[in-house]
Amino acid sequence: MNNIQYIYNQIGFKGFYKNKDESIKDMLKAFYETCKDCTKCALSKNRTQVVFGDGNPDSKILFVGEAPGADEDIEGRPFVGKAGRLLTTNLESIGIFREKDYYITNIAKCRPPDNRAPEESEMAACSYILKKEIELIKPRLIVALGKTAAVGLTGIKNISPTKQRGGFIKSTPKSPVLGPDIDVFITYHPSFLLRNPPQIKNFQEDLAKIKDLIKRY
Ligand code: URA
Numbered sequence: 001m002n003n004i005q006y007i008y009n010q011i012g013f014k015g016f017y018k019n020k021d022e023s024i025k026d027m028l029k030a031f032y033e034t035c036k037d038c039t040k041c042a043l044s045k046n047r048t049q050v051v052f053g054d055g056n057p058d059s060k061i062l063f064v065g066e067a068p069g070a071d072e073d074i075e076g077r078p079f080v081g082k083a084g085r086l087l088t089t090n091l092e093s094i095g096i097f098r099e100k101d102y103y104i105t106n107i108a109k110c111r112p113p114d115n116r117a118p119e120e121s122e123m124a125a126c127s128y129i130l131k132k133e134i135e136l137i138k139p140r141l142i143v144a145l146g147k148t149a150a151v152g153l154t155g156i157k158n159i160s161p162t163k164q165r166g167g168f169i170k171s172t173p174k175s176p177v178l179g180p181d182i183d184v185f186i187t188y189h190p191s192f193l194l195r196n197p198p199q200i201k202n203f204q205e206d207l208a209k210i211k212d213l214i215k216r217y
Contacts, residue, residue, distance in 0.1 A: 024057045027136050035109075041125035043110035043118070048073045053105030053133050055098045060217055061210075062139035063087075064130070066148040066189060067108035067118045078106050083190040087145070090204060094211050101214065105133055107152035123152050127176035134177055140217045142182070143210060144169075146189025153177060153184045161188050166206045185210065 032052045038044060051068040054077045071081030079087055088098065098104065108118035108126045118126070130152070134142075144150035150159045155174030165187050171178040178184075187206040193199055 024136055028053070028057055028133065031132050031136070035129055038109075038126075038129075040128075041110075041122045043067075043108065043112055043122055043126075046113055047110040049076050050109045051076055051078055051106065051111070052109060052129070053103055054078055055103040056100050057103045057133075057137045059100070059102050060138065060140040061102040061143070061214055062134070062137055062141070063102055063104040063143045063145060064149040064153060065104070065106045065145045066191075067106050068111045069115050070111065073111035078104050079190075083194055086193055086200075087190040090200070090207055094204075094207055096207075096211060096214070103133075103137055103139070105130065107149055117148050123148075124176060127152070131177040141185060141210070141213050142178075143185045143187060145187060146192060149189070150184065150186045159186070161186055161192070165202065166209060185213070 032050075035052075036050050038050055044050075047068075051072045065079060068078060069081045069083070072078055072084070078084070091097070091102075096102065107123055107130060109129055110126070112118050112122070142153060144153050147159055147161050150161065150164075150169060151157055153171060153175060154169050155172040155176065156169065159169065168183040168185055171180055171182040171184060173180045175182075185206075187210075188199060188203050190203075193203055
């Protein structure tokens with residue numbers, strides 16, 4: 001017990017009341033502590049560290065990507081490499097900031113070799129972490145960045161971000177992380193945009209829609 005707690009106890013206060021922000025952050029931190037040595041799938045063999053979510057968990061806006069790349073694996077934070085910078089700068093240019101406006105995480109929390117997409121079994125093994133992140137954050141808007149995220153969130157295998165971007169897809173009972181019928185907004189993965197810069201215009205259109213949705217929450 002620290003000094004302040006002691007004094008509060010002496011004057012009859014039974015406990016400390018933390019604000020909601022702190023408690024979600026604390027609960028995530030405590031949960032992450034329990035999975036930082038996870039070995040549920042083979043990706044654990046080559047990773048530097050497990051890369052958990054980052055940002056403001058109280059914002060109720062959750063972006064979900066695929067899996068950490070080389071930079072994320074070293075730094076321990078999602079979306080800090082080239083693709084991450086593309087996403088971050090495009091969001092910041094319309095006034096949406098990671099520290100205050102959204103939380104961001106990945107379907108798989110460990111880097112797959114050669115930046116390949118995580119396999120179905122790896123996504124399934126890792127789903128308990130995203131499921132818990134969603135349970136704690138209770139997001140009102142979930143944004144899937146690219147196909148792997150959209151598949152992992154909804155349980156639907158044949159999704160085309162190129163055709164379905166800019167709108168919602170509903171999760172199905174096959175989703176390992178969401179209940180059925182939850183809306184998931186889908187847009188491009190920023191790595192795809194690095195390879196296809198002309199599509200950035202469409203991406204910016206999707207981000208403008210996201211900004212509009214955020215304003216309503
Ligand atoms: N960085 C991430 O953290 N996730 C991705 O999906 C891509 C880059």
